Amino acid sequence: xxxxxxxxxxxxxxxxxxxxxxxxxxxxxxxxxxxxxxxxxxxxxxxxxxxxxxxxxxxxxxxxxxxxxxxxxxxxxxxxxxxxxxxxxxxxxxxxxxxxxxxxxxxxxxxxxxxxxxxxxxxxxxxxxxxxxxxxxxxxxxxxxxxxxxxxxxxxxxxxxxxxxxxxxxxxxxxxxxxxxxxxxxxxxxxxxxxxxxxxxxxxxxx
Amino acid sequence: xxxxxxxxxxxxxxxxxxxxxxxxxxxxxxxxxxxxxxxxxxxxxxxxxxxxxxxxxxxxxxxxxxxxxxxxxxxxxxxxxxxxxxxxxxxxxxxxxxxxxxxxxxxxxxxxxxxxxxxxxxxxxxxxxxxxxxxxxxxxxxxxxxxxxxxxxxxxxxxxxxxxxxxxxxxxxxxxxxxxxxxxxxxxxxxxxxxxxxxxxxxxxxx
Amino acid sequence: xxxxxxxxxxxxxxxxxxxxxxxxxxxxxxxxxxxxxxxxxxxxxxxxxxxxxxxxxxxxxxxxxxxxxxxxxxxxxxxxxxxxxxxxxxxxxxxxxxxxxxxxxxxxxxxxxxxxxxxxxxxxxxxxxxxxxxxxxxxxxxxxxxxxxxxxxxxxxxxxxxxxxxxxxxxxxxxxxxxxxxxxxxxxxxxxxxxxxxxxxxxxxxx
Amino acid sequence: xxxxxxxxxxxxxxxxxxxxxxxxxxxxxxxxxxxxxxxxxxxxxxxxxxxxxxxxxxxxxxxxxxxxxxxxxxxxxxxxxxxxxxxxxxxxxxxxxxxxxxxxxxxxxxxxxxxxxxxxxxxxxxxxxxxxxxxxxxxxxxxxxxxxxxxxxxxxxxxxxxxxxxxxxxxxxxxxxxxxxxxxxxxxxxxxxxxxxxxxxxxxxxx
Numbered sequence: 070x071x072x073x074x075x076x077x078x079x080x081x082x083x084x085x086x087x088x089x090x091x092x093x094x095x096x097x098x099x100x101x102x103x104x105x106x107x108x109x110x111x112x113x114x115x116x117x118x119x120x121x122x123x124x125x126x127x128x129x130x131x132x133x134x135x136x137x138x139x140x141x142x143x144x145x146x147x148x149x150x151x152x153x154x155x156x157x158x159x160x161x162x163x164x165x166x167x168x169x170x171x172x173x174x175x176x177x178x179x180x181x182x183x184x185x186x187x188x189x190x191x192x193x194x195x196x197x198x199x200x201x202x203x204x205x206x207x208x209x210x211x212x213x214x215x216x217x218x219x220x221x222x223x224x225x226x227x228x229x230x231x232x233x234x235x236x237x238x239x240x241x242x243x244x245x246x247x248x249x250x251x252x253x254x255x256x257x258x259x260x261x262x263x264x265x266x267x268x269x270x271x272x273x274x275x276x
Numbered sequence: 277x278x279x280x281x282x283x284x285x286x287x288x289x290x291x292x293x294x295x296x297x298x299x300x301x302x303x304x305x306x307x308x309x310x311x312x313x314x315x316x317x318x319x320x321x322x323x324x325x326x327x328x329x330x331x332x333x334x335x336x337x338x339x340x341x342x343x344x345x346x347x348x349x350x351x352x353x354x355x356x357x358x359x360x361x362x363x364x365x366x367x368x369x370x371x372x373x374x375x376x377x378x379x380x381x382x383x384x385x386x387x388x389x390x391x392x393x394x395x396x397x398x399x400x401x402x403x404x405x406x407x408x409x410x411x412x413x414x415x416x417x418x419x420x421x422x423x424x425x426x427x428x429x430x431x432x433x434x435x436x437x438x439x440x441x442x443x444x445x446x447x448x449x450x451x452x453x454x455x456x457x458x459x460x461x462x463x464x465x466x467x468x469x470x471x472x473x474x475x476x477x478x479x480x481x482x483x
Numbered sequence: 484x485x486x487x488x489x490x491x492x493x494x495x496x497x498x499x500x501x502x503x504x505x506x507x508x509x510x511x512x513x514x515x516x517x518x519x520x521x522x523x524x525x526x527x528x529x530x531x532x533x534x535x536x537x538x539x540x541x542x543x544x545x546x547x548x549x550x551x552x553x554x555x556x557x558x559x560x561x562x563x564x565x566x567x568x569x570x571x572x573x574x575x576x577x578x579x580x581x582x583x584x585x586x587x588x589x590x591x592x593x594x595x596x597x598x599x600x601x602x603x604x605x606x607x608x609x610x611x612x613x614x615x616x617x618x619x620x621x622x623x624x625x626x627x628x629x630x631x632x633x634x635x636x637x638x639x640x641x642x643x644x645x646x647x648x649x650x651x652x653x654x655x656x657x658x659x660x661x662x663x664x665x666x667x668x669x670x671x672x673x674x675x676x677x678x679x680x681x682x683x684x685x686x687x688x689x690x
Numbered sequence: 691x692x693x694x695x696x697x698x699x700x701x702x703x704x705x706x707x708x709x710x711x712x713x714x715x716x717x718x719x720x721x722x723x724x725x726x727x728x729x730x731x732x733x734x735x736x737x738x739x740x741x742x743x744x745x746x747x748x749x750x751x752x753x754x755x756x757x758x759x760x761x762x763x764x765x766x767x768x769x770x771x772x773x774x775x776x777x778x779x780x781x782x783x784x785x786x787x788x789x790x791x792x793x794x795x796x797x798x799x800x801x802x803x804x805x806x807x808x809x810x811x812x813x814x815x816x817x818x819x820x821x822x823x824x825x826x827x828x829x830x831x832x833x834x835x836x837x838x839x840x841x842x843x844x845x846x847x848x849x850x851x852x853x854x855x856x857x858x859x860x861x862x863x864x865x866x867x868x869x870x871x872x873x874x875x876x877x878x879x880x881x882x883x884x885x886x887x888x889x890x891x892x893x894x895x896x897x
Contacts (some may be wrong), residue, residue, distance in 0.1 A: 304674060
């Protein structure tokens with residue numbers, strides 16, 4: 070049973086997040102998708118193909134954790150990547166997917182790698198469970214595919230083995246990031262993109 | 277016969293687009309020009325030499341598809357590049373021309389190439405007819421010239437042979453982008469500049 | 484005789500320009516200075532040491548063309564670089580000096596050069612007298628010095644020989660740019676920084 | 691004795707500074723911390739873990755110069771780095787700590803160096819005591835550590851020997867910057883990050 074007042078509140082919060090992410094240039098040309106958990110069995114997710122910086126409550130769909138729409142409308146084509154996370158981890162309350170330039174380019178620049186290791190940054194402490202810059206945080210890089218169910222399965226298998234992983238990259242596509250609630254998720258995404266940007270910066274230095 | 281109410285509406289919409297493009301830094305120093313189709317035989321285009329971030333309805337001119345002014349004022353010097361597109365493709369409803377740094381520098385960096393191939397980006401799916409990141413989208417690069425009619429002819433010959441092409445670059449000058457309506461055109465331009473920026477980023481990486 | 488109403492109008496216009504330039508990051512930490520001609524013998528210039536994004540009418544001083552204050556307050560330490568231009572060229576109505584990152588870094592990167600040549604950019608047409616991208620626009624680079632009078636003399640001698648020059652760089656310092664009025668000067672500065680940015684971009688490309 | 695009206699005024703001023711620094715991207719994901727001196731023996735500092743772009747007066751804590759909280763709440767984990775400065779230099783009235791990308795990347799790029807020398811920039815004159823671009827301003831780079839007291843001691847020993855030093859970097863972490871008051875501190879920080887950005891730019895140039 071969907072609490073319609075809660076659905077509406079989450080829609081407003083996600084629309085505000087979308088505006089902020091669009092201003093940063095992280096969800097260009099209707100790309101990206103966002104969701105929040107509604108309860109143990111459902112989530113609210115952005116509709117397919119909408120401008121993510123100009124979302125209205127009518128641009129959101131309730132889905133079950135198998136990515137089926139419960140309310141009217143067409144949910145994001147990548148909904149299964151969100152619901153996989155809610156199904157695997159009961160603590161996850163929000164998921165954000167963006168196409169930032171740093172995530173896109175860095176994942177392609179690391180063409181021979183299936184993960185990126187971040188270390189020696191103070192900002193690693195933004196992630197749950199990290200209390201020192203001397204930590205090593207591994208971000209997996211999955212190959213892009215139009216078979217979303219296959220990608221959801223690959224992510225699920227990785228995360229089952231690495232439950233502390235805070236995010237993953239999809240090569241040439243973008244980043245998936247999650248947390249207990251939307252504010253924490255925005256914070257994680259902000260920290261992650263900062264770190265991806267720094268990694269890319271290091272690769273630009275010739276001298 | 278020009279519908280003056282529709283002309284005014286399109287002028288307002290183009291002015292708003294111009295403000296957004298100026299904020300992005302894509303139409304500096306009065307550069308750039310924008311248009312929308314008015315009907316089968318005419319279009320509305322920006323006047324010559326105006327600050328593209330501060331356009332008023334009086335800064336727009338109606339033109340026929342041979343680039344002749346129908347209403348008062350001096351249309352953009354590049355009007356023929358717009359009208360060539362409306363004449364060739366009845367489905368085109370809007371054309372945007374910008375001078376983004378990425379378009380300018382990338383076209384000059386690829387001095388020995390007459391086209392740029394974009395592949396493996398999820399964001400390629402922003403373009404009509406592209407439904408996979410594994411597509412290859414070719415963007416032609418034309419040499420710059422002050423002979424606009426010659427350039428319009430060259431573009432027309434290329435597009436007659438490549439009707440799915442979504443945009444072209446003019447070396448050291450900028451990008452021409454089009455779509456069925458202004459919102460779609462802004463989305464295409466946003467996607468294209470993101471991709472040009474990513475391509476340029478890859479060329480900056482030393483390590 | 485200073486027209487106080489005109490002085491006030493120019494102060495408001497320059498303060499608005501300063502706000503725009505500060506938003507772009509071109510006048511950090513109270514750097515930069517701006518002026519407009521008041522009449523054949525005087526100009527209005529920013530006071531020394533003020534935050535250039537938060538100027539009030541009281542932050543402007545009237546000066547004669549030998550850089551002496553006519554009204555109360557302490558004019559910019561670089562006033563002589565402004566008044567040299569008004570004295571040499573009766574058509575100049577506004578002068579802007581900024582410390583953009585592109586101007587600062589490019590002038591230092593070209594350590595062995597005393598001028599920068601810009602060519603093949605469509606945006607060169609923003610400068611008076613340039614009607615083709617195939618033009619060659621030379622921007623001199625002067626060594627920095629704390630002896631402003633010596634620098635003003637060096638600039639004066641160069642410009643006497645090159646009256647069509649639209650701007651100059653001071654190494655590790657910034658750019659001086661001028662035009663017939665403030666709007667044209669902002670346009671020239673916008674075009675110039677875009678071009679400096681493109682030149683720097685080309686120097687960043689490794690592949 | 692804390693003057694509660696003055697405490698409140700400083701809290702408002704620091705919150706405004708935090709908003710500006712957040713807009714610049716210098717305090718992502720709740721990073722960064724700010725303070726002002728209240729009197730000879732105490733300071734006001736940001737609470738731990740707050741979004742630094744959305745601070746309220748309740749997000750500030752009064753502390754003594756040994757970093758102990760005087761008012762309710764949990765002060766920043768790095769408070770001792772602020773109070774070390776107020777204790778050593780009676781003239782210091784404000785301290786700002788940010789995690790800008792330039793500070794983070796440059797400090798890591800200079801892995802073999804324990805200081806960065808800035809010279810030949812006109813903007814060096816933003817720092818107290820510098821009146822020429824030909825000055826050499828040394829910014830120490832300390833290794834990061836979670837032992838804040840050890841870092842405070844290392845900074846104190848360095849600054850006792852180099853009292854004119856305007857700021858220091860912590861590797862992979864960020865920058866500490868100080869001045870007689872908050873406005874001057876914002877100006878110093880703006881100048882410093884501009885210079886760090888320029889230094890990083892030079893390291894990006896391949897040609």
